[in-house]
Amino acid sequence: MCAPESTGREPEETMVPRRLLLVGEGNFSFTASLIDTLDPGVSVTATCLQQPADVDRDPVTQENLQRLRERGIDVRFGVDCTQLAHALQAHDRDFDRIYFNFPHCGRKAGVAKNRELLAKFFQSCADVLAKEGEVHVALCRGQGGTPADKPQREWHNSWQVVAMAALGGFILSDVYPFSCEAVPGYKCTGYRSQAKSFHVEGALNHIFTQSSPFEGSQPRTFRVRLEDQWFSFTEPEALAGKLNRRFLEASSCHPIRTINEKLIAGLGKHFPLRRLTCSFPLLSQGGTSVLPPRTCDPSAFWISLHEDNSYSESLTAEITEEMEDILLLFSECALPKSPGRDDCIAAQEGLREQAKLCLRSSLLVHAEAVICSPDFLPGPLHILTGPVYRKCHISPFTMPAFHETLLILGLNKNVKDSCLASLLDHLKDILDNLLTQTLREDSNLRPSVGYVLQPNGKDYVIHVKSLNFGPDCTENLIIGAVVTSIIVSHEQQCFVFVSLNLDLLAMLVYDISDWRLLWTFDNRFLKRFAPGKTERFRSYSLYPPRYVHDISFWLDKKKGFDELEFHTVARAVSQDTIISIQLLGRFQHPETEQVSLCYRLTYQACDRALSPHLAAAMQSRFRKEVQRQLHVSLR
Missing domain, CATH: 3.30.930.10 (Bira Bifunctional Protein; Domain 2)
Structure with missing residues (x-):
């Protein structure tokens, strides 16, 4: 799975990783299989949430741990993937890749709990990932909620992985089928906190990278x-x-x-x-x-x-x-x-x-x-x-x-x-x-x-x-x-x-x-373009999430309403993340004859991590600026 030819990406676009961090390892079979595909100079740190006593009785885990120790792999227990900065010292960070395969809160946790887990994980990754590093997250069929899932779940019923990643400043840069064959010997466990395997048919590996900041x-x-x-x-x-x-x-x-x-x-x-x-x-x-x-x-x-x-x-x-x-x-x-x-x-x-x-x-x-x-x-x-x-x-x-x-x-x-x-x-x-x-x-x-x-x-x-x-x-x-x-x-x-x-x-x-x-x-x-050449562009930000907000307001009879200025204010406040403004309705009060307009705004960034919180903050500022600049009264 780590080789360029198995990712679907062009070899020249794949950064050669030198330091890897694996989190949420259950029986350490992924790490044990992965190390056979890596160059000897690659440093690997494998972690799990459990304590040593929790895995002492599992012979498969003990066998994998023995292989890792013989290869000099750094194995750490009791590492919370949502608090990576606490588990890793400042000199022991800057990983080129972080792997998290089939994250799950355990038991019968619903989508909301698992979204929260992903959000905190990505925010934690931002503290320990190298500048051009990657975060690899494998999810079961349909969980991610992107068009890459076949079939694609409804957004509200998915883990909304791109939106959760945006909370940590990450964008989805690639996605491809998760292949167990690429890491022979890997057996995922932990389904509902049991020794059972997750259903990996149709699973996808999602590659996230850090986005440029909005402040730029x-x-x-x-x-x-x-x-x-x-x-x-x-x-x-x-x-x-x-x-x-x-x-x-x-x-x-x-x-x-x-x-x-x-x-x-x-x-x-x-x-x-x-x-x-x-x-x-x-x-x-x-x-x-x-x-x-x-x-x-x-x-x-x-x-x-x-x-x-x-x-x-x-x-x-x-x-x-x-x-x-x-x-x-x-x-x-x-x-x-x-x-x-x-x-x-x-x-x-x-x-x-x-x-x-x-x-x-x-x-x-x-x-x-x-x-x-x-x-x-x-x-x-x-x-x-x-x-x-x-x-x-x-x-x-x-x-x-x-x-x-x-x-x-x-x-x-x-x-x-x-x-x-x-x-x-x-x-x-x-x-x-x-x-x-x-x-x-x-x-x-x-x-x-x-x-x-x-x-x-x-x-x-x-x-x-x-x-x-x-x-x-x-x-x-x-x-x-x-x-x-x-x-x-x-x-x-x-x-x-x-x-x-x-x-x-x-x-x-x-x-x-x-x-x-x-x-x-x-x-x-x-970097996607060679000087003087025309080649098809391959985006480094896939399936960015959309957020919808509505606004309605009363018009000032004397001032009138300039819709072009309305769009210009929206463009400015949202830093060009509003991609659509739709007039939902026009209402005239039967007694005062005052006119009210209602618009629907759709937010979506093209290559930056737009989180639901940031979109909501932009909408809040937009409401204030519309009042100030266009002299309308919010409903």
């Missing part, structure tokens, strides 16, 4: 400089951890960069290209744009700047580098080009008065600057890539932050139609090729990119049918748009703008089912 995605503070004045701002709570992540830099192996480079390389075979540098996504209110005024955009995230004189040369090199990047790019974006001294002072005074900027919601805000630059030429594809941010309703395939690639093509008006058709045909071929690179060989279905003409008769949306995302996925995912309706003053030229959502495209290509994974801080995500 708190809003960060950035500093920028306008001329000789420093300002600071905090990223919006709904975008915590999503500013300045540098996924597109040359040193990055992030799948978003890989997809973008493959896309551009494909276009380069058919068109001359000009790649442009994208500025930091902060925009001043006075900039030019082919889009409507941003002050009217309800989806915009607004940033408040504050004077900050705390900048010091003693800051770490990493932070200084991050700030310098923002300094250069932000200054180009926020101030007039080649300003005089008086203009700079006026700009700073204006910022002190209004102290507000916004994050761009589309790269089209830069289109006019590109077109109006002196070196812009018709014919080449001008390519701009960068992150964009917009408030949006919570749903599986809408995201508040994503990376956009914008193609800008200037055409002579007399060849517009033929050049546009050529561009769209080549783009379709490139996208179709990307989307089929990771298909299974036995798949009969092929994704196909299509263009849907919009009601104005000029613009298109680019959509693709998803093959892997399940029932939550709409029939066609919109991955971009083709815009020809924007009017830019120019006598001889017309312009085509093609926008592509790189995050959604990467999800489709790599079979990444959750957009939040693209923004994770967990290093295991990037």
Whole structure:
């Protein structure tokens, strides 16, 4: 069972264990069999809850203990698996693997008692496990309550192993059939505190690893400089951890960069290209744009700047580098080009008065600057890539932050139609090729990119049918748009703008089912990808638990209700763990005519340990924030 080939995992992904801890050993037959499969240098500590006197009369146990002592195995009695830190000294911890086979409270303990045992066990494991260690828990058929169980029990009737593990900060990273043949001689005992064996047919071995903490995605503070004045701002709570992540830099192996480079390389075979540098996504209110005024955009995230004189040369090199990047790019974006001294002072005074900027919601805000630059030429594809941010309703395939690639093509008006058709045909071929690179060989279905003409008769949306995302996925995912309706003053030229959502495209290509994974801080995500290659993604967090909470409130007649803000507050408070918001009902009081709304919120993390307690705490904070920010009265 310990060999890589018996786990179902790829050998290169299996950490070579050096120190093993086995808990809840009954007759020690598992340890006695396991040691024959291990390298001589592996250290093993085998423990059981019983005292030596409790097993003296069992000849099988005594025979196994004799084998262990001859091999120099550390055997300990009276060890409570829910209090491992008490049984093991500080210098005797940091185990690479902890095994617990068929845990049970004994006698006729129900699911509640066994859940409690698991919860306390996982919390105890956190004290003695190495940073990249694993916890192996074998459960009988159906006990775990995950889709891996065949048949799967109803959640309330299972041991809810993933939720109990989350209480200790663990996620389920793998699951495979428990094989007694892999450890010959193993005979599990302890069924209902008897010498009888558990029914191991259909049993599963669950592999848990430690998750990254929720504290790692708190809003960060950035500093920028306008001329000789420093300002600071905090990223919006709904975008915590999503500013300045540098996924597109040359040193990055992030799948978003890989997809973008493959896309551009494909276009380069058919068109001359000009790649442009994208500025930091902060925009001043006075900039030019082919889009409507941003002050009217309800989806915009607004940033408040504050004077900050705390900048010091003693800051770490990493932070200084991050700030310098923002300094250069932000200054180009926020101030007039080649300003005089008086203009700079006026700009700073204006910022002190209004102290507000916004994050761009589309790269089209830069289109006019590109077109109006002196070196812009018709014919080449001008390519701009960068992150964009917009408030949006919570749903599986809408995201508040994503990376956009914008193609800008200037055409002579007399060849517009033929050049546009050529561009769209080549783009379709490139996208179709990307989307089929990771298909299974036995798949009969092929994704196909299509263009849907919009009601104005000029613009298109680019959509693709998803093959892997399940029932939550709409029939066609919109991955971009083709815009020809924007009017830019120019006598001889017309312009085509093609926008592509790189995050959604990467999800489709790599079979990444959750957009939040693209923004994770967990290093295991990037380790799944080889630079420049497209391979199917294998998740390191399986079957994360869901928790459902309801909220109902009275609306303020004067203030009204902004549902987009409701979703934005939910996203911020839950740190992107709310995956669904469903309106359950609307009620109007017959006498006061006051309106009440009731919503159902579903919480689920994609790669962090979300426990029922933490989800409940988030819901409690959400109730307070909804009252404070949206001026509603809870029922």
